[in-house]
Amino acid sequence: xxxxxxxxxxPNNVGLRENKxxxxxxEKWQPKFLDWWANMGPSDFxxxxxxxxxxxxxxxxxxxxxxYVKMPDYRWGIFLADGPDDRKIHxxxxxxxxxxxxxxxxxxxxxxxLIVTQGDxxxxxxxxxxxxxHCCPSLYDLRSLFQVNVEEGRxxxxxxxxxxxxxxxxxxxxAEAMLERHSGDQDNPRILQAxxxxxxxxxxxxxxxxxxxxxxxxxxxxxxxxSFDPLARTTQFMLAEEAYHLQTGExxxxxxxxxxxxxxxxxxxxxxxxAIPLDVxxxxxxxxxxxxxxxxxxxxxxxxxxxxxxxxxxxYRESDGIYKDPKALNANYSLEMPTEDGKIEKKxxxxxxAMNAVLLDAxxxxxxxxxxxxxxxxxxxxxxxxxxxxxxxxxxHQGVYAGFRFNPAGEIIDxxxxxxxxxDWLPTQADRDYVQSCMVHVTEPGKFANYIAPPPQGVNNQxxxxxxxxxx
Amino acid sequence: xxxxxxxVCEGGDCTEKGSxxxxxxxxxxxxxxxxxxxxxxxxxxxxxxxxEQGINVTLYPDKVFYSKVTEADLPEIAAHIAGKGExxxxxxxxxxxxxxxxxxxxxxxxx
Ligand code: FES
Ligand SMILES: [Fe+2]
Ligand SMILES: [Fe+2]
Numbered sequence: 147x148x149x150x151x152x153x154x155x156x157p158n159n160v161g162l163r164e165n166k167x168x169x170x171x172x173e174k175w176q177p178k179f180l181d182w183w184a185n186m187g188p189s190d191f192x193x194x195x196x197x198x199x200x201x202x203x204x205x206x207x208x209x210x211x212x213x214y215v216k217m218p219d220y221r222w223g224i225f226l227a228d229g230p231d232d233r234k235i236h237x238x239x240x241x242x243x244x245x246x247x248x249x250x251x252x253x254x255x256x257x258x259x260l261i262v263t264q265g266d267x268x269x270x271x272x273x274x275x276x277x278x279x280h281c282c283p284s285l286y287d288l289r290s291l292f293q294v295n296v297e298e299g300r301x302x303x304x305x306x307x308x309x310x311x312x313x314x315x316x317x318x319x320x321a322e323a324m325l326e327r328h329s330g331d332q333d334n335p336r337i338l339q340a341x342x343x344x345x346x347x348x349x350x351x352x353x354x355x356x357x358x359x360x361x362x363x364x365x366x367x368x369x370x371x372x373s374f375d376p377l378a379r380t381t382q383f384m385l386a387e388e389a390y391h392l393q394t395g396e397x398x399x400x401x402x403x404x405x406x407x408x409x410x411x412x413x414x415x416x417x418x419x420x421a422i423p424l425d426v427x428x429x430x431x432x433x434x435x436x437x438x439x440x441x442x443x444x445x446x447x448x449x450x451x452x453x454x455x456x457x458x459x460x461x462y463r464e465s466d467g468i469y470k471d472p473k474a475l476n477a478n479y480s481l482e483m484p485t486e487d488g489k490i491e492k493k494x495x496x497x498x499x500a501m502n503a504v505l506l507d508a509x510x511x512x513x514x515x516x517x518x519x520x521x522x523x524x525x526x527x528x529x530x531x532x533x534x535x536x537x538x539x540x541x542x543h544q545g546v547y548a549g550f551r552f553n554p555a556g557e558i559i560d561x562x563x564x565x566x567x568x569x570d571w572l573p574t575q576a577d578r579d580y581v582q583s584c585m586v587h588v589t590e591p592g593k594f595a596n597y598i599a600p601p602p603q604g605v606n607n608q609x610x611x612x613x614x615x616x617x618x
Numbered sequence: 619x620x621x622x623x624x625x626v627c628e629g630g631d632c633t634e635k636g637s638x639x640x641x642x643x644x645x646x647x648x649x650x651x652x653x654x655x656x657x658x659x660x661x662x663x664x665x666x667x668x669x670e671q672g673i674n675v676t677l678y679p680d681k682v683f684y685s686k687v688t689e690a691d692l693p694e695i696a697a698h699i700a701g702k703g704e705x706x707x708x709x710x711x712x713x714x715x716x717x718x719x720x721x722x723x724x725x726x727x728x729x
Contacts, residue, residue, distance in 0.1 A: 363664075389664055393630045466661055467621040468678070468725050504727070511724045515667035518717060603634065 148228055150203045157223030159204060160307070171310045172224075175321055179302070182325040183218060186273050188295055190280070192218050195616040196292045197605070199390075201225055201300065204383055212606045214616065220296045224307045227382035235373040237464050237472045238457035245375040249312045253456055257374055258313055260458060262320050263337055264365060264381075265305030266327060268298045270341035271354070273329035278351055281585035283595035287348070289605065289614035290394045294355060297387045304380045312376065339543070340437045347581050348598070349402060349422060353434035355395025356516060361438040363388050364462060364509045371460025396516045401599040403427060403520045407527040408599065420584050421597040424531050429573045430581075431533055432554060435513060436541040442509070443502040444545045445481055451498035461501065462508040474498050482539070484550045488558050502545075510538055541572065589617070622658045623678045623725075624648075624699065629665025632672035640673050640687060647696035658699055666721050668713035678725050680705070685712035 148159040155173060156162060162169045184192065195214040202211045204225050233245040249257055272295045282288035302324060309317035327334050330342045345354050366388060370381040406424055409416045416423045443450060453459040454474060461469055471477065479500030483493045497504070513535055521532045537556025539547040551564040554571055573581075584597045592611025594600050604610045626632075626641040645660045652658060658677075666674050671685035675695065682705045684695065697703040 389628070389630075392664075397630070466623055466659060468623065469727065507727070508724055511720055515665075515717065515720050518720075519667050519669070522714075 148204065148226065150225075152202055152221075152223075156303075157202070157221050159225050162224070168311055171318065172307070175306060175310070178322070178325055179222070179299075179306075180218060182269065183272075183299065186269070186276065186328060187299070188217065188272075188276050188279050188292060191292065191615075192216060193618040195618070197289055197608070197612070197614045198293055198296060199606070201383075201387065204228055209386065217292060217296060220299070222296070222300045222303050224303055225383045226376065226379040229375065229379050229382075233375055233378075235457050237371065237454065237460045237469075237474070238373070239455045239473065240373065240457050241472050243373075245373050245378070247375055249374060253374075253458060254313070256453065256456070257377070257458060258309070258316060258320065260369065260453070261305050261308050261313075261377065262324075264362075264369065265302055265309070265320075265324055266337045267341050267362060268301040268305065269324060270327075270329045270336040270338075271295075271345075271358070272298050273336075274341065274343070274345040274354070275351060278345065278348065281347070281587050282589070283348055283586070283598045284588050284593060284600075285591050285614040286594075286601060286604065286610060286612075287398070287598075288589070290398075291351065292615070294359075294391050294394060297391070300387070301384050304384055308376060308380060338441060340441060343437070346578075347585050348398070349427065349430050349581050350434075352395045352398030352402065353430050355391050356399050357395070357431075357434040357438040357513065358441070359388060359391040359395060360512060361441045361509065363392060364505055364512075365441070367462050368459045368464075368505055371464040373457035396519070397601060398598070399427070399431070400516075400520045400523060401601065402597055403533060404523045404527070405597055405599040407524045407529040410529050410531075411527040416597075417580070419596055420586065422581060422584060424533065426573070426577050426581065428533055429571060429577055431517075432536050432541065433572050435535060439506060439509075439538060440542060440544040442506040442545075445503040445506070446495050446499050446546060447502050448499060450501040451496070454498050454501045459501070461504055474501075479503060481546065483546055484539075484558060488560075490558060506538070510535075536571075589615075620655065620657055620659065621679070624658055624660045625663035625666075625676045625678070626660065627664075627666055627672060627674040628662040629669060629672070631669035632665070632674060635673050637673045640675070640689065640692070643689060644675070644692050644695065647692055648699055650696075651700050666713075667717045671713045674713070676721065677705075678722075681722055682710060683713060683718045683721075684709040 150159045154162055196217060198215050199210045199212050200221050201209060201223060203209050204227050235241055235243050235245055278291055279288055306321045309320050327336050329336050335342045340358060345351055366381045366385050370378050372378045402422055406416050406421050409419055409421050474497045477497040478494035479497050480492050481495055481503060482490050485491050517533050517535045524532060536554035539552040539556045540554045542548050551559045551561060553559050586595045588595050591613045600610055604612050627637055641662060648660055668674050668685060673687045675684040675687050687709060691706060691709060694706045698705050
């Protein structure tokens, strides 16, 4: 078991006190991070007391602590999951060899790129969400937003720790650059496009956490299998926090759907009472779900094949042993490919090249599950209009379906049909304006905006009407 | 190493109902006869989507989906895992078949 040092300037279980060089490097980066938080984070709320969970160790069960804290005083720490000292590589070309405690020279650039790309998303989402606190549907939800935000900040710390520890001067530069790129910045944007989209309202936020954070979970899960042991253990611990983000999104969209269902069941039009109609919710789901699929990278990718072969990125839950062949050499993946003459053909590609597609499949199954969960609530209310998950080919900008037009059912269509119907499928300006008009600011404990149902229970066994945020 | 798996849900609803304890206790029971995970691996799983029927525990490749699991059920579940008894029928078939199918589809990945 690792020793947790909570007294240190930077709480950690990586023995920072014994590594003076690293400690100095991180302590030098810390004020820059705090500056970034003050300028680019949810800065208008920095003086308020928020009831937050803070990671304080990695043991199962008792790893977190709840209390009121001002966000700038949050104890962002560095925690790696405990693991066996003799961990073995369990997939790719080097199955059975000892996992690497240090970065092998030949994989240095590739690993750096993986870590930087992951790391960049963490502060990006905080920047995207920084104004949402001004129109929160409840104190309960405001707390959730800030919880997600501070933990994304910690995830940035996690990635910066790896960069500073294992990548020398390059790593230092990358750590600085993480704070210099900004979401939506014309000159210096965030690396992945979806992290430059604005997140202006709470339907965006919940869709974002339901779908984009879920993408994050699958990316982290594939890194958690990595042969580079510090990366595997860092991401394993991040997954524990990430679970809360996904749930915030899954439950948040679910509560909006449920509220709309309740109003429909009363025979009222959601638009007359400040709630969000199902067709609008559907278009938001379409937008964020398809945007999140683009983050998985090309379905047919030599890059993905190499990352798997080298043992850098594994499949989802690879270490559980649910896959037939840990080297993935003897199978093909059947990929739907659009053809020039407007048809879909199945094409077999070597499994290794399809690693992004395999991860995406696991992700889509997970998304199916959450949508079915929302629909069960509608059924219970006697509302038989449902939310549907669009086909994976619809509205894609990356991968083999980019450049083709599909409808949400996954049928290939021509440009004219797309032009005529895309406003039925993706949020329009009128939708955005309407959703914005629903964003009333509710801060009385236990009260909720009319577009969202209350959660079934509060946080950490507190009642729903608990004062989750105390304004200064 | 075995590929037989037991997943205990650690999603929000199941955790709220005490799945953390269920995980620990089931693991302890199974360790008594399988200390080195030679027969089965017990792992946590993020959420099966059958939250209302929680606490949910699944066995794979057996494809047994247990719902509303309580501490009192654990010795029987462990006995079944040890090969000394049938699957605990009273805990199965409680969640919607399509929800169950999604999880098997995921684990059944042909790759
Ligand atoms: S929380 Fe256990 S099935 Fe969803
Ligand atoms: Fe994160
Ligand atoms: Fe997250």
